[in-house]
Amino acid sequence: MARTVVSDAAIAELAELLAVVDGGTGDRCRCEGWPTILIYGTTGEQIACWTLHHQSGVRGVGDCDADLRDGPALTEWLAERGLTRSRAVQEELAARRAEEDGRRLRWVQAAPAGLRDAARNVCTPPGPDTEAWSTRLGQAAARLAALAHDSYPDEIERIRALIAWAGVTARESTGGLKWYDMAVQQQLLAEDPDHILAALTVRRPNSAQLDGAAQLFASLEWTGAYGRQLPEPLRSTLIEHIRTHGTEPMKFRLRHGYYGAERSA
Numbered sequence: 001m002a003r004t005v006v007s008d009a010a011i012a013e014l015a016e017l018l019a020v021v022d023g024g025t026g027d028r029c030r031c032e033g034w035p036t037i038l039i040y041g042t043t044g045e046q047i048a049c050w051t052l053h054h055q056s057g058v059r060g061v062g063d064c065d066a067d068l069r070d071g072p073a074l075t076e077w078l079a080e081r082g083l084t085r086s087r088a089v090q091e092e093l094a095a096r097r098a099e100e101d102g103r104r105l106r107w108v109q110a111a112p113a114g115l116r117d118a119a120r121n122v123c124t125p126p127g128p129d130t131e132a133w134s135t136r137l138g139q140a141a142a143r144l145a146a147l148a149h150d151s152y153p154d155e156i157e158r159i160r161a162l163i164a165w166a167g168v169t170a171r172e173s174t175g176g177l178k179w180y181d182m183a184v185q186q187q188l189l190a191e192d193p194d195h196i197l198a199a200l201t202v203r204r205p206n207s208a209q210l211d212g213a214a215q216l217f218a219s220l221e222w223t224g225a226y227g228r229q230l231p232e233p234l235r236s237t238l239i240e241h242i243r244t245h246g247t248e249p250m251k252f253r254l255r256h257g258y259y260g261a262e263r264s265a
Contacts, residue, residue: 002082002083002084002085003035003083004078004081004082004083013077014077017068017070017073017074017077018037018050018058018068018074019068019069019070020058020061020066020067020068020069021066021067021068021069023066024062024063024064024065024066025057025064025065025066025067026064027064027065028059028064028065029053029054029057029059029065031053031054032051033051033052033053033059034051034052034085034086035051035052035078035083035085035086036049036050036051037049037050037051037052037060048060052068052074052086053065054089055071055072055074055075055086055089055090056068056071057071072090074086075087075090099174100125100174103172103174103178104123104125104178104180106168106172107119107123107168107169107178107180107181108120108123110164110165110168111165112148112151112152112161112162112164112165113151114147114151115144115147115148115151118140118143118144118147119144119180121140121143121144122137122140122141122144122179122180122183123178123179123180124136124137124140126179137179140183141183141186144183144187145183145186145187145190148161148162148187155191155192155195155199156195156198156199156202158191159188159191159195159196159199160199160200160203160205160209162184162187162188162212163188163196163199163200163205163209163212163213163216164206164208164209164212165184165212166181166184166185166188166211166212166215166216167207167208167209167210167211167212167213167214167215168208168211169181169215170211170212170214170215170247170249170250171211171247185215185216185219185221188212188216189216189219189221189222193222193225193226196216197230197231197234200213200234201231201233201234204237205237207241207245210237210238210241210242211250213234213238214238214241214242214246214250214253214259217230217238217258217259218250218253218258218259223258228257228258228259228260229260230259230260235259235260238259239254239259239260242254242259
């Protein structure tokens with residue numbers, strides 16, 4: 001396990017990097033933390049044990065964690081002494097943030113005509129005040145739904161536009177529905193289910209619409225209310241699309257009896 005020993009003048013340098021924001025966070029992180037900093041007195045006795053958490057906080061200086069004043073500087077100081085784990089974690093987190101930013105951008109760019117500005121408000125990331133963010137999200141989602149109805153008053157055309165937008169999620173490598181994806185899915189679930197089926201059969205759906213259909217028809221809300229059996233020719237069209245162009249999650253659901261397909265091992 002990598003370790004380093006600091007003494008003499010280097011102690012003052014490390015002390016500066018361990019400066020914390022007064023008052024503490026009022027909470028304690030549940031993870032063990034890394035690395036552990038052991039403080040010894042002049043006679044060799046241990047007088048303190050601190051752990052770093054998420055490269056931004058420290059535990060051991062009070063009854064709760066405290067935020068570091070300059071976490072990145074401490075991360076680089078540790079890396080210079082062979083303790084590179086903190087920097088590696090920071091680089092990984094930065095890559096994840098970049099991927100999340102890219103995913104939100106792709107979702108906004110895929111919004112149907114006239115809905116892009118409203119979509120930006122829906123996909124704003126959560127802030128420190130989760131209750132206020134949740135309220136703003138609900139308001140933004142409601143405005144998006146109202147604008148969708150105004151921009152696409154014909155229900156069939158609105159459904160076709162929204163389900164193609166929902167198809168963007170099905171192709172994301174990170175998987176799962178984000179809060180902004182749910183805003184579109186909830187709009188679709190609020191539509192008349194017979195009209196959703198009609199929208200996908202009145203004209204042959206394109207690839208994006210079939211992706212969105214695969215996403216919608218496998219949701220718990222849809223299968224719980226309407227089951228998994230789809231009418232023909234939509235059933236055959238969707239199954240053919242999934243077998244030929246589907247992602248692994250789509251094919252997994254197909255093998256397990258979704259979309260009215262026969263379940264296979």
